[in-house]
Amino acid sequence: MALSGLKVIEFAGLAPGPFAGLILADNGASVIRIDRPGASSSDILCRGKKSAAINPKIPSGKAALIKLLASADVLIDPFRPGVMERLGLGPEVFLGTGNSPGLNEKLIYARMIGFPRAGPHKDMAGHDINYLALSGVLSLLPGTTDKPSFPINLLADFAGGGLTCAMGILLALVERGKSGRGQVVDADMVSGSRYLSSFPLLGQVSQSTHMLGPRGSRLLDGGAPFYNIYTCQDGQWMQYRPDSSLDGWVPTPDTQFDRDEWPKLKEYLTKGFATQSRDYWAKVFHGTDACAVPVLTPEEAAQLDLSRSPLPVPHPRIINQSQGSEILKSVGSGSLALQPGQHTREILTELGLDNAQLEEMVRDGAIGISKAREIAEGNQMDFLSAGFIVNFEDAFRHFFRISHAIRVQLITITASKIPPKYTMSKQFTFEEVAKHNKPGDLWIVIDAKVYDLSKFQNLHPGGVSVLSDEEIAGQDATEAFFALHRHEVLEKPQYKRLQIGVIAGEQSIVKAPVPGEISKVPYAEPSWLVDGFHSPYFTEVRATITTENSKWRCASLWTSIYTPKLRHALHPYPHDSTHTFSQIKEEDGTRISQELVDKMTALNFHAMRLGPGKHLKGLTLMNGIVKPEEFDYFHELIINQEIARCGARGYGDGLLSGKVIGLPPVLNFGSEELKARVIPEVLQGKKFICLAISEAHAGSDVMGLQTTAVKSEDGKEWIINGTKKWITNGTFADYFTVGCKTEDGFTVILVERGEGVETKAIKTSYSSSAGTAYITFDNARAPIGNTLGEEGGGIFVMLSNFNHERWVMCCSSARAQRAIVEECLKWSAQRKAFGKPLNSLAIIRAKLAAMISRAESTQNWLENITYQMCNMSYKQQAGKLAGQIAFLKAYSTSCGQETAKDAVQIFGGRGITRTGMGRFIEHYHRTIAFDALLGGAEDVLRDLGVRQALRGMPKDARL
Numbered sequence: 001m002a003l004s005g006l007k008v009i010e011f012a013g014l015a016p017g018p019f020a021g022l023i024l025a026d027n028g029a030s031v032i033r034i035d036r037p038g039a040s041s042s043d044i045l046c047r048g049k050k051s052a053a054i055n056p057k058i059p060s061g062k063a064a065l066i067k068l069l070a071s072a073d074v075l076i077d078p079f080r081p082g083v084m085e086r087l088g089l090g091p092e093v094f095l096g097t098g099n100s101p102g103l104n105e106k107l108i109y110a111r112m113i114g115f116p117r118a119g120p121h122k123d124m125a126g127h128d129i130n131y132l133a134l135s136g137v138l139s140l141l142p143g144t145t146d147k148p149s150f151p152i153n154l155l156a157d158f159a160g161g162g163l164t165c166a167m168g169i170l171l172a173l174v175e176r177g178k179s180g181r182g183q184v185v186d187a188d189m190v191s192g193s194r195y196l197s198s199f200p201l202l203g204q205v206s207q208s209t210h211m212l213g214p215r216g217s218r219l220l221d222g223g224a225p226f227y228n229i230y231t232c233q234d235g236q237w238m239q240y241r242p243d244s245s246l247d248g249w250v251p252t253p254d255t256q257f258d259r260d261e262w263p264k265l266k267e268y269l270t271k272g273f274a275t276q277s278r279d280y281w282a283k284v285f286h287g288t289d290a291c292a293v294p295v296l297t298p299e300e301a302a303q304l305d306l307s308r309s310p311l312p313v314p315h316p317r318i319i320n321q322s323q324g325s326e327i328l329k330s331v332g333s334g335s336l337a338l339q340p341g342q343h344t345r346e347i348l349t350e351l352g353l354d355n356a357q358l359e360e361m362v363r364d365g366a367i368g369i370s371k372a373r374e375i376a377e378g379n380q381m382d383f384l385s386a387g388f389i390v391n392f393e394d395a396f397r398h399f400f401r402i403s404h405a406i407r408v409q410l411i412t413i414t415a416s417k418i419p420p421k422y423t424m425s426k427q428f429t430f431e432e433v434a435k436h437n438k439p440g441d442l443w444i445v446i447d448a449k450v451y452d453l454s455k456f457q458n459l460h461p462g463g464v465s466v467l468s469d470e471e472i473a474g475q476d477a478t479e480a481f482f483a484l485h486r487h488e489v490l491e492k493p494q495y496k497r498l499q500i501g502v503i504a505g506e507q508s509i510v511k512a513p514v515p516g517e518i519s520k521v522p523y524a525e526p527s528w529l530v531d532g533f534h535s536p537y538f539t540e541v542r543a544t545i546t547t548e549n550s551k552w553r554c555a556s557l558w559t560s561i562y563t564p565k566l567r568h569a570l571h572p573y574p575h576d577s578t579h580t581f582s583q584i585k586e587e588d589g590t591r592i593s594q595e596l597v598d599k600m601t602a603l604n605f606h607a608m609r610l611g612p613g614k615h616l617k618g619l620t621l622m623n624g625i626v627k628p629e630e631f632d633y634f635h636e637l638i639i640n641q642e643i644a645r646c647g648a649r650g651y652g653d654g655l656l657s658g659k660v661i662g663l664p665p666v667l668n669f670g671s672e673e674l675k676a677r678v679i680p681e682v683l684q685g686k687k688f689i690c691l692a693i694s695e696a697h698a699g700s701d702v703m704g705l706q707t708t709a710v711k712s713e714d715g716k717e718w719i720i721n722g723t724k725k726w727i728t729n730g731t732f733a734d735y736f737t738v739g740c741k742t743e744d745g746f747t748v749i750l751v752e753r754g755e756g757v758e759t760k761a762i763k764t765s766y767s768s769s770a771g772t773a774y775i776t777f778d779n780a781r782a783p784i785g786n787t788l789g790e791e792g793g794g795i796f797v798m799l800s801n802f803n804h805e806r807w808v809m810c811c812s813s814a815r816a817q818r819a820i821v822e823e824c825l826k827w828s829a830q831r832k833a834f835g836k837p838l839n840s841l842a843i844i845r846a847k848l849a850a851m852i853s854r855a856e857s858t859q860n861w862l863e864n865i866t867y868q869m870c871n872m873s874y875k876q877q878a879g880k881l882a883g884q885i886a887f888l889k890a891y892s893t894s895c896g897q898e899t900a901k902d903a904v905q906i907f908g909g910r911g912i913t914r915t916g917m918g919r920f921i922e923h924y925h926r927t928i929a930f931d932a933l934l935g936g937a938e939d940v941l942r943d944l945g946v947r948q949a950l951r952g953m954p955k956d957a958r959l
């Protein structure tokens with residue numbers, strides 16, 4: 001194609017810039033749209049383009065953009081004057097100035113703005129209608145006598161703007177072919193509209209008679225009866241330059257240009273056309289030179305188009321560019337939706353950036369990587385789901401490959417796209433459904449709802465043959481469906497739309513899980529949340545809060561997280577209601593947004609995660625649902641368990657787990673000055689902190705750590721050297737609570753991010769949403785006042801911290817096991833093997849029994865220890881509970897590992913598949929190893945517990 005090999009970088013903007021890019025893409029150019037990370041896009045002019053989400057305000061993002069532009073042919077700048085310059089991406093950077101060379105002097109730097117760049121309106125915001133108004137063209141357009149009307153946004157945005165800009169780019173390319181140099185193309189919509197309107201504007205200047213007179217009286221603005229639109233009998237219109245006669249007054253050939261006769265001629269034509277339908281008149285005039293044609297709808301126009309496509313095809317056609325396949329291929333070469341960041345990884349990898357660099361850029365907010373794979377899969381599934389126009393193009397592309405015949409049929413279907421044939425509440429009988437039992441006319445019933453899969457069948461990820469099976473097509477496929485799909489499949493908008501009605505007199509029985517609702521599945525909730533059960537620990541006061549646990553989730557924190565509006569703001573790419581925020585984050589690995597951190601701050605969530613204590617004084621907790629002085633470890637237990645409920649392990653840690661383990665040493669052992677400075681900003685989510693103990697050299701063995709801290713000559717600072725590994729939240733932390741070897745032994749020091757501190761991401765088996773880091777301290781400095789506890793007394797600081805940290809892990813582990821129990825109970829009931837539900841097999845029941853027992857025993861032991869914590873001082877806890885908690889931690893994670901293993905056996909292949917029925921099992925099985933290591937490996941902890949017990953043995957104890 002004409003522009004093959006041309007690399008175009010288009011900064012995302014409104015209609016004109018994207019249209020210029022579209023013209024280039026349609027003609028073979030590779031167009032990359034640059035979006036802002038986290039932005040959403042409703043741009044439909046994205047056919048054949050790719051998207052990279054890059055933030056030029058972050059240094060690494062800017063560097064990547066410069067690299068990209070240094071190898072590009074064309075840049076499309078849609079911003080107001082000065083924006084690109086302020087970003088350091090102005091034309092001079094690439095094209096050079098008189099004195100200094102540019103980075104890419106072949107670049108064609110196309111600038112598309114509204115008002116002329118040098119005029120008085122240059123800095124004002126505007127839209128098509130404003131540019132048209134200032135161009136002088138709007139005042140010439142038809143309308144009523146007192147004001148003109150405007151042709152939607154076609155004139156300034158597209159004709160005077162995008163098209164003109166594309167023409168400028170082509171001219172510059174021709175020029176570059178001669179000179180070898182690129183240049184700036186300066187296109188503004190006011191000037192473009194004026195140029196485009198040369199005919200009427202020149203007509204005005206030359207005082208052409210056609211252009212004279214008030215609006216509505218001139219040749220081309222509705223004045224002339226023969227340049228007009230007439231309503232026919234059926235309410236449709238004819239556009240007409242006539243040549244006819246009628247009773248009474250009869251126009252003569254001279255009447256046409258006799259302006260005094262125009263009113264009569266108009267009336268004559270108006271009455272005449274109203275006597276017959278539009279299609280009647282269309283037939284009368286067809287094939288004549290009367291210049292009268294019907295006014296078509298876009299769908300009808302599509303039928304007449306050579307391409308037979310409802311999508312406008314690139315034009316003009318260039319000789320040798322075959323009008324059939326080439327054009328259609330280019331129309332079908334992209335979707336009407338382009339996800340911001342969909343191709344970031346691909347584009348930047350091509351540019352030479354490696355995965356580690358990309359990960360780091362994601363964390364820095366320099367780039368956004370949307371879930372391209374899912375989107376690609378989504379596109380596949382989305383085709384034609386309900387004849388929605390946005391899906392049409394993919395469907396078209398898909399079918400185009402299959403056969404011409406189907407393609408034509410498809411166009412017919414989608415051209416009449418809009419009103420769905422049925423509403424979701426339309427009632428059918430099983431007999432009616434049964435008639436639709438063939439490919440192409442295929443309905444099924446799932447849980448009393450009727451789905452029309454005729455258009456979806458070829459796009460079904462499980463294939464078409466399963467759907468056309470005689471036991472499925474036209475039948476009640478509820479059982480077959482739930483054996484193979486999670487319920488949330490039906491909740492996804494693209495599949496929900498397949499529902500065309502319900503079965504009369506039948507009730508749906510499958511209930512979609514509602515976030516925040518208490519599960520009715522046995523053992524899916526701890527007993528104190530289950531109706532009819534009692535607890536010694538969850539008192540009336542606490543129970544109100546806890547049994548309204550769902551309220552906690554629904555009404556406060558979780559609503560903030562899951563509210564669709566917020567979710568949209570936080571995560572702009574499309575997803576359905578059940579594909580929760582946490583799952584998305586877990587998958588894309590980006591860190592939680594500041595907006596979410598702030599929402600949590602508003603509830604004082606960060607403070608509550610540190611347990612009861614002075615730090616809560618004066619705070620309003622959870623919108624006042626619990627008083628600071630009443631807040632105890634049971635409340636904190638609930639918080640920890642609610643976080644675990646999201647079933648996204650890395651994301652859970654990304655919700656600032658680093659603070660839960662990194663801040664207590666400051667809280668309990670920091671100087672007053674340090675506490676006053678650090679604690680408020682961390683609890684308010686303004687700064688992030690992590691605990692940096694483990695190293696490549698030593699993990700559970702803290703005394704084997706090799707990071708050193710020595711005092712500076714003046715004795716005022718620590719100078720720290722060494723490395724730390726597997727540090728949760730480390731990639732984005734501002735503060736590091738660091739375990740160091742010092743002269744006196746082991747000392748804990750608070751180090752601030754600054755010179756000598758470097759962090760980089762470590763890829764682990766869970767999500768990089770957790771910000772797991774490798775840290776290097778290279779002569780990093782910290783004031784002596786940042787010492788936490790005694791010099792050489794670090795082990796004491798850490799021991800008391802370990803208790804809390806391990807207990808938090810036990811809370812999460814108990815909850816996570818329960819979620820797996822629920823999954824397994826549901827799956828074994830709905831999955832059939834050897835003709836019976838899985839749960840009819842004794843071996844499966846034995847596995848369930850073991851899982852339930854493990855989850856229950858972990859929770860019950862946990863509650864007992866929590867009760868002890870509520871009744872002991874921090875110091876007493878350190879002395880008495882270290883062993884208990886170490887045992888529980890080792891027990892719960894070993895239970896978790898067993899449960900993960902059993903669950904995979906129950907789920908079979910699905911248990912190791914990242915999507916579909918077993919996705920939570922796969923996730924748990926993959927990430928449980930973390931829990932078994934963090935806070936001390938299981939064997940180390942057990943041994944610690946026994947040693948503590950041995951120390952407590954009475955000297956006189958004898959058998």
Ligand code: HEM
Pocket residue numbers: 381444446451453460461462463466467472477480481484485486489490495498915916917
């Ligand atoms: C509204 C109707 C249906 C929709 C929207 C639908 C959608 C899907 C989706 C999205 C998948 C991908 C699986 C996943 O990752 O979860 C899938 C897989 C599958 N579907 Fe369907 N489906 C429907 C009906 C059916 C029916 C009635 C059958 C009949 C047996 C069926 C059989 C399958 C099979 C065998 C797979 C592959 C499962 C696997 O890989 O484990 N589907 N379907």
